[in-house]
Amino acid sequence: MSRRALGWIGCSPIPILIQELAFALDMVTETDVQLPRSTGFLNIVQLCGPVVEVSGDYVHFVHFTVKE
Numbered sequence: 001m002s003r004r005a006l007g008w009i010g011c012s013p014i015p016i017l018i019q020e021l022a023f024a025l026d027m028v029t030e031t032d033v034q035l036p037r038s039t040g041f042l043n044i045v046q047l048c049g050p051v052v053e054v055s056g057d058y059v060h061f062v063h064f065t066v067k068e
Contacts, residue, residue, distance in 0.1 A: 001025065002048050009048075015058040018042055 008024050009016060022042035044052055044059055053062050 005044065005048050006052075009052060009059055009061065015060060017057050018044065018054055018059050019057070021059055 005021060005025060008021055021044065025042070044054060051062060052059055
């Protein structure tokens with residue numbers, strides 16, 4: 001699931017909203033994997049670690065070198 005999230009974040013040509021990422025991950029789930037959520041929203045930092053951050057409603061890598 002982490003790999004899929006990182007793929008969506010890294011390959012998106014535009015900044016991706018946290019809600020869009022949660023929707024995309026819910027769609028591609030093939031098993032009964034529960035996504036980590038806090039107060040109803042996807043907890044992306046728990047899922048992917050410290051290489052991503054949420055700024056406003058957008059998810060992005062903490063630095064451009066992470067994407068490289």
